[in-house]
Every structure is written in structure tokens, then in C-alpha cells.
Amino acid sequence: MLSPVAQGLCTRVMSRSKTMIAQTIALAEQVSGSHNLDGIYHCQSLLGEWFSQQVESTEYRALPNFCEYLADGSVKEHRTAPLQIFTSRPDAPLQLLFTGHSDTVFPVDSSFRQCWLQGDKLHGPGTADMKGGLVVILEALRQLDRSVLASDFGYTVAISPDEEIGSLGSAPELVKLARTHHIGLTYEPALEDGTLAGARKGSGNFTVVAHGLSAHAGRNFFAGRNAIVALAEVVQALANLSDESRGISVNCGVISGGEALNIVPDTASLKFNIRVTTLDQADSLIDQIDHILQDIEAHSGVKLTRYGSYTRPPKPMSPDLERLFKLLQTAGESLGQMIQWRATGGCCEGNNLAAAGLLNIDTLGVRGANIHTEQEYACVSSFTERAALTIAFIDTLISQHKRGGLPC
Numbered sequence: 001m002l003s004p005v006a007q008g009l010c011t012r013v014m015s016r017s018k019t020m021i022a023q024t025i026a027l028a029e030q031v032s033g034s035h036n037l038d039g040i041y042h043c044q045s046l047l048g049e050w051f052s053q054q055v056e057s058t059e060y061r062a063l064p065n066f067c068e069y070l071a072d073g074s075v076k077e078h079r080t081a082p083l084q085i086f087t088s089r090p091d092a093p094l095q096l097l098f099t100g101h102s103d104t105v106f107p108v109d110s111s112f113r114q115c116w117l118q119g120d121k122l123h124g125p126g127t128a129d130m131k132g133g134l135v136v137i138l139e140a141l142r143q144l145d146r147s148v149l150a151s152d153f154g155y156t157v158a159i160s161p162d163e164e165i166g167s168l169g170s171a172p173e174l175v176k177l178a179r180t181h182h183i184g185l186t187y188e189p190a191l192e193d194g195t196l197a198g199a200r201k202g203s204g205n206f207t208v209v210a211h212g213l214s215a216h217a218g219r220n221f222f223a224g225r226n227a228i229v230a231l232a233e234v235v236q237a238l239a240n241l242s243d244e245s246r247g248i249s250v251n252c253g254v255i256s257g258g259e260a261l262n263i264v265p266d267t268a269s270l271k272f273n274i275r276v277t278t279l280d281q282a283d284s285l286i287d288q289i290d291h292i293l294q295d296i297e298a299h300s301g302v303k304l305t306r307y308g309s310y311t312r313p314p315k316p317m318s319p320d321l322e323r324l325f326k327l328l329q330t331a332g333e334s335l336g337q338m339i340q341w342r343a344t345g346g347c348c349e350g351n352n353l354a355a356a357g358l359l360n361i362d363t364l365g366v367r368g369a370n371i372h373t374e375q376e377y378a379c380v381s382s383f384t385e386r387a388a389l390t391i392a393f394i395d396t397l398i399s400q401h402k403r404g405g406l407p408c
């Protein structure tokens, strides 16, 4: 049962749709692909302006540069915008960590940059993933902060600038924040029918660079060591590691190398992504891959070097996580919302928080579809619906926490 205060807030939030849609459009039309630092700074300045009206403190925490391994084996360093952090009532008994991201997948020159409304759909870059979700956090906290429930919980809102490229810079900071909070709430979009993500796979991005020996294809072909041929063998061996029944996939996604038809190529590179369901699988795959590389290196004479790592550890469904979902389900029922969840192969910051020991639900944002494409949209009716769900969920968490019933 919701408290009368929470019931009142949930009713009041229903009149906020227009403002929430306008704020989402303002954020979404500020195109902010992960490498578009100016775009991200603009989003941060809008969010800073809105959140600072209600939170106690704002911080911009600098993040380290991150490295990209290029086809020729060289390393390119990228700058990252800071992690934006808002905090209120850090001494309250229950501490909640809200997370989200201000970057999108759409590059600076993308033609998808305007928003438009069509029935219940708000089309536009990042409207669902996840600028709409950021506005849900803002609005739910706006209501709660002004109510008597405020004294029962404190929070940190951490908005990362690099989620769409694996949170390479922000992950260590998220892990630190995870350790000082009881529950995590992440605002990635839910499916259009409202279904949330339950268990999530882990993911890692890797590069193998092959260094052979260049030779003229006619004059001394047999003296050469062909980097492409060695890498082709690697590709086939890695493809064989995928195992549908165990939920393991190895996707060789990008391959490059070679210069001319009359030269034995001495350099080639391969980028691949791994998805796993358990940490054991993650470790054992790395061992298998390193053995494959050693074998092929030994008989081909081509040096094979592996770079990269897992960026998102698996987030399995545990009894405690199941209990947290049940609490969300109860909160939803009190609003007439049916809450369901199911496992997914996708991953997000919720994986990193879970690996740091923070129980979290990570698809509390708006309902939407076609994310990461130019057909992306958020469901207009879900903005106030999800803000109310957050209010009801926090009310439920507060009352459970008071009677020692939280699974954390």
C-alpha cells in the first residue's frame, strides 16, 4: 500500500507531462554522440540548470581519457566529458543511487536531430535512450524533495557522458558510488509494452592485431608471413566459441588489413565483441582465446596481440534482485501498472553497479522502441507514468527499509 503522501505526489505528477516532454525535446535536439563533447557539455548545462534548482550540491568529476586500438596497432586517445553528479541529503538513512547518461549513439553530423510528435510517440535522437529517462529522474525527485518523504532518503544522481561506448571512463567512479548506496536505479528505456530488463549478459570489446612479414607476392612470396591469413584462422576459431545453449556469443565485427595485391600483408586487425552469462564463462573464454592465439602464432609465424577487456560484467538474476523486482511490482500494482521483466543480451551501467555489489533495477526510464536507430521514439504517456512509478517505488523502499525488509 502506498502512503497517502505518495498517492498525492503520484496524482500531482500526472499534470506534468507537457513540461517533461518539452524538457526531453530540449535535451534531445542537443545532439550529443559520445564523441561530441560540445553536445554533451550543452546537455550537462541544461541538466545542471534544472537539477540545481532542487538538489543540495552539484559536482563535475573529471574522468580519464580512454584508448582506442586502431587497425595498425597504434593507440588513439579520446577525451571524455566529466561525470555529472547531483547529491541531496547524504546523511539520510536510505541512500539511493540514480544513474543515467547524457550521450547518445548519434554522431555530430547525424541527420536525425529534430523531435516530432505523432500520436503517443515522441520521435527524436535519444528521446527514449535516455534523455526521457533523465527527465523522469528530475521530475520524480522534484516531487519527492518537496514532500515529507524527503527526510527518509538521500540520493546521488550520476549522469555519465560515455555509456554508449562502454562507460570506459565513468565505470570506476560508478563502482565507487555503488559502494556508498543501498539501491541503484538506472533509467534506460523499458520496452514499448513496459517490460523491464531482468538478468543481463556481460560484454567485452577486444582487438587482435596481427604482425607478419611483408614480401613481394611474385619475387619472394614464400618468405612472407601473411597477417590476413593468420587472422582469418583466428576469426574462424573465435566464431566456433559461440554457444547458443550456454548464452555465449563471440561476434567478429570489424576486420581490416592489407595494402596491395602484389604485397604479402604484414599487418591486419580484428575487433570482436563477447557476450557471456556468467563470470566463469568470461574468464574461461579469455583462456581459450589466448590458447587459440598462441597456437596460430606458433604455426603461422605471425605475431598476434590481444587488447581490450570486459567492460560490463554479467548481471545475473539473484534471489535478492528478484525480491527487489517484486517490490517494484507491488509499487506498480498500487498505480494499476503491470510490471514485468525478462532477461536480455544487452547490457548497461546496471551491470557495473551490480558487479560492485549494488542491487539495482536498470530500465526505469520511459517506454520506447527502435533505440540506436533513426526510428527511435519514446511513448508520450510513459513520462508521467514512469515518474509516478519511481515515486511509488521509493515510497515502498522507504517503508521496507524502516522495517528492515530491504534485500540490501
Ligand SMILES: [Zn+2]
Pocket: 101, 129, 130, 163, 188, 189, 348
Ligand atoms: Zn542507454
